Amino acid sequence: MLIKSRLQFIIAAALGYFTLYWLFKSSLLSLPLSSFKIQQCRSHPLWSSIASTHFKKDDPNAVAYTYINMNDKDGSHNSSRYSEDWTEKQKNNSSSQQSTHQQQHHLVHNDGNDFGHVLILTPFKQSVQFIDRYFDNVKRLTYPHHLISLGFLVSDSTDGTIEKLRERAQLEMDTRQQAPSLSSSGEESVSSWNSFDSISIFQKDYQYDLPANEDRHAFNVQITRRNIMAKSRNTLLSAALTEKHDWVLWLDGDVIEYPETLLEELMAMDKDMIVPNCYWHSYNEEGGYDKNNWQETEESLAFQKTLPEDQVLVEGYPELITHRKLMIDMRFENNQTDLFYAVPLDAVGGTCTLVKAKVHRNGAIFPPFPYQHQVETEGLAKMAKALGYEVWGLPNYLVYHYI
Ligand SMILES: Nc1nc2c(ncn2[C@@H]2O[C@H](COP(=O)(O)OP(=O)(O)OP(=O)(O)O)[C@@H](O)[C@H]2O)c(=O)[nH]1
Ligand SMILES: [Mg+2]
Incomplete structure (x- = not known):
């Protein structure tokens, strides 16, 4: 009986032991299930790459916002070089920023979108x-903002352009510094994706003002203006x-x-140079704006053979028929x-x-200077082609210029 009992x-x-063990084990599994998941997430290489990127981006010292007056560089102007405190901060942090960018490239690669950093x-x-409006538009871009840098050159402006630019750049910087740091859930990190990598504002005057009585589009002022x-x-x-x-995106302020x-979408086309079709629109009408995206034709090339080498051609002037095929007409x-x-192009705006x-x-x-009869943006395309690169246009993909 004793043995039996x-x-x-x-x-x-x-x-009892096994019951207690089972209860203990199941409570361990059920209670911290969510934290187990977080643990798993955190150890994922992509997640840790995001985390370290955003910890760095939330560091106010990592902000790059520069304003540099370059008028003293060629001695044409005697105003002194001006750079604010944060330029120094930026220099001091350049090494940490570099490692951040390496991580960003790694991150984008892991994400399957190996598009890279755009200026x-x-x-x-x-x-x-x-x-x-310019800032409202670039802020709406869906491309990760930490892979976007903005660069501006302000010239010959007396209307407060540079002050307004600095104000908007400062606003962007302040928003970025106020961005909450990363929580354990990682939710707040989204705000860092909305912060541009850097904003640089340069100033250089050319003392170029159109005479008050001259139309800026008049044919005879084009060459100086384009120069x-x-x-x-x-x-x-x-x-x-x-x-x-x-990448470099050239974006005019009046687009x-x-x-x-x-x-x-443009990057996905994977072209050396690519342009959408630049149109204008009113509330009920629209039409082609940028005539500098074009293809040469047999006639245009034959016409150029009759010209002196330093003759510059520009589009859109009835006094000069160039025989090119404009992309605004290809929609x-x-x-x-x-x-x-x-479509392949020979020149871009x-x-x-x-x-x-x-x-x-x-x-x-x-x-x-005249390069294959072109200057500025059309000359850029001609040079790129001479270097062996391809230039393409998207006739049906529209952006709109101010009218
Ligand atoms: N830094 C600098 N910017 C300029 C100068 N002239 C024009 N811009 C800017 O360069 C961009 C293109 O100039 P626009 O004058 O719009 O040229 P455009 O589109 O051919 O001419 P519009 O038909 O009048 O718009 C705009 O963002 C201008 O503000 C200049 O001399 N220096
Ligand atoms: Mg314009």
């Missing part, structure tokens, strides 16, 4: 009225392009509407309605032009 005791104790460059002159524009774009490019940039998905051509229908950074690095600039 001992046996019973042992069986009961064993049963959006905009020259501005007397453009204060466009700046708020200054070419120098402005080259100056901005050489000041802002760094080794981290994979006021474009798709939020512009960057990823829905031959019943092509595909948004991404692409600068309203909205995506260029692989290597095209610039390898020598394509905006010639301020």
Whole structure:
């Protein structure tokens, strides 16, 4: 009986032990199930890459916002070079930023979108009225903002363009610093994806003002105007392009509407240089705006053979028929309605032009001198083609210029 009850005791104790063990084990599994999941998430290589990127991006010292007056560089102006405190901070943090960018590239690669870092460059002159809209539009871009840098060159402006630009850049910077740091759920990290990598504002005057009685579009002022524009774009490019940039988007300040998905859609075409069709619209009408996106024709090439080498051609002037085929006239051509229908081009305008950074690095600039009868943006395309790169246009994909 005693043995029997001992046996019973042992069986009961064993049963009790296993019951307690099972209860303990199941409570361990059920209670912290969510934290187990988080643990799993955190150890995922992609997640840790995001986390370290955003921890760095939320560090206020990592902010890059520069304002540099370049007028002293060529001695044409005697105003002193001016850079604010954060320029120093930026320099001090350049090494940490570099490692951040390496992680970003890694992150994008892991994500399956190996598109890289884009530098959006905009020259501005007397453009204060466009700046708020400009920022509202770039902020709406759906491409990850930490892979976007903004660069501006302001010239010959007396309307407060540079002050307004600095104010908007500062606002962006403040928003970024206020962004909450990463929580355990990782939710707040989304705010960092909305922060641009850097904003750089350069200033250089060319003392170029159109005589008050001259129409800025008049044929006889085009060459001087385009020459200054070419120098402005080259100056901005050489000041802002760094080794981290994979793409350059040239975006004029008076391009006021474009798709939020512009960057990823143009990048996905994977062309050395690509331009959407730049139109204007009113409330009930629309039409072609940028006539500088075009193809040469047999007639245009034959015509150029009759010209002296230094003769510059520009489009859109009845006094000069060039025989080119303009992209503004190619929309829905031959019943092509595909948004991404692409045509090879021989020249581009600068309203909205995506260029692989290597095209610039390898020598394509905006010639301020006649190059194959072209200057500035059309000259850029001609140079890129001479370097062996391909230039393409999207006749059905529209962006809109201010009218
Ligand atoms: N930095 C700089 N920017 C300029 C200069 N001239 C024009 N811009 C800017 O360069 C971009 C293109 O110039 P626009 O004057 O719009 O050229 P456009 O589109 O051919 O001419 P519009 O038909 O009048 O718009 C705009 O963002 C201008 O604000 C200049 O001399 N220096
Ligand atoms: Mg314009």
